[in-house]
């Protein structure tokens with residue numbers, strides 16, 4: 001039993017949705033494209049699961065967050081795939097892949113062959129078992145990676161409203177879940193081994209702002225600490241979380257967000273890997289020319305960082321690598337992706353954005369007590385990263401622009417004083433400079449045209 005396609009996307013998450021839209025815009029033929037996904041619904045904006053989906057009132061539900069609404073683009077409901085002749089194979093896991101034969105085999109035994117494969121298998125949440133702790137399957141222990149997880153969490157929050165929740169992990173999933181649990185009127189304790197939350201990105205000063213805000217919402221932090229074991233009732237349900245330092249935390253609900261691992265397993269002995277992901281070039285093409293990789297699973301050269309290979313677990317990277325792979329496949333003249341790394345989060349009424357890289361010297365600015373603040377990362381005299389809490393569209397575009405342009409910093413004290421103004425001024429200056437070049441260009445073109453016509457008319461007169 002088998003089917004044959006020109007293009008196959010393996011995985012049906014964020015990247016798959018954006019790739020599908022790009023395929024259609026570039027004129028893919030009916031019956032040429034197939035998407036295989038283990039999930040039972042078409043591609044959706046996964047970040048919604050830890051934000052709007054968990055709201056106690058008017059929560060976000062499908063179809064409102066099918067891709068590609070997250071990028072303010074077309075929304076792709078199930079019918080869209082049908083209308084465009086795309087085979088959407090849902091609820092189906094691919095169990096093996098043979099890159100040489102260009103063939104995938106599903107758990108139902110079906111073989112699907114392709115000319116071009118896009119791997120968009122994303123990542124999976126790490127389990128407590130990966131760290132030697134059992135009980136992941138207790139009825140009140142949750143992870144949050146897909147719709148099934150989110151529905152389970154919503155059900156448990158409703159069941160235990162007003163009860164105790166323990167969040168294990170201080171990364172963005174832990175932070176967003178803790179905010180959602182507190183908003184759902186649960187008493188929340190957060191446990192993580194680092195000295196402060198979001199330690200891979202935040203500075204201690206930035207983390208301090210968010211931790212203080214969370215505390216004002218009733219969240220209690222157990223930092224430099226870790227889960228040791230669970231105390232269960234006779235039915236196996238977790239009653240309390242026991243920490244390494246012996247603290248007992250009562251728990252009606254435990255949410256675990258301790259990191260993710262890219263889903264490379266089907267390809268590990270067939271394709272080149274780097275940084276834990278499938279290594280691709282600037283066109284998202286892997287070590288096998290007929291296989292591309294996009295999203296969380298791809299490790300790609302980031303031009304902004306001197307073509308250093310990075311694997312970025314951010315939704316924006318998933319959207320843009322997916323679109324770029326399709327452009328490279330269909331147009332064959334797409335050039336290399338020029339990507340500016342970007343991550344964002346929204347918790348309570350707060351919202352932050354970060355662009356670039358968090359290396360070098362940090363310069364904080366603004367008023368941390370009122371939540372009007374940001375930071376720049378300066379390396380070798382230029383801005384390489386920028387963070388902003390609560391910025392509007394223009395502010396966020398401005399910080400993105402100074403990072404993109406690697407704006408020069410001559411005076412750190414002045415940068416700290418100017419704060420966001422630095423980005424706003426620089427980005428306007430740059431815009432003006434481009435405008436000047438454009439006007440100058442038009443002027444030159446006009447002068448050439450006048451000279452040409454004057455010369456041409458003169459000749460015809462002869």
Ligand SMILES: Cc1cc2nc3c(=O)[nH]c(=O)nc-3n(C[C@H](O)[C@H](O)[C@H](O)COP(=O)(O)OP(=O)(O)OC[C@H]3O[C@@H](n4cnc5c(N)ncnc54)[C@H](O)[C@@H]3O)c2cc1C
Nearest residue numbers: 011012013014015038046047094122295296313314315318
């Ligand atoms: C709760 C949550 C909140 C997030 N919030 C943010 C945020 O605020 N900001 C941000 O920048 N990023 C956020 N992210 C990260 C972002 O969602 C990911 O970077 C993005 O989803 C990656 O897209 P992807 O297509 O590569 O992978 P995914 O969206 O994970 O899709 C992978 C797909 O592949 C399928 N699959 C895997 N293996 C197989 C197989 N063998 N057979 C068939 N199908 C398979 C999976 O079922 C899934 O459908 C969040 C993630 C989560 C889980």
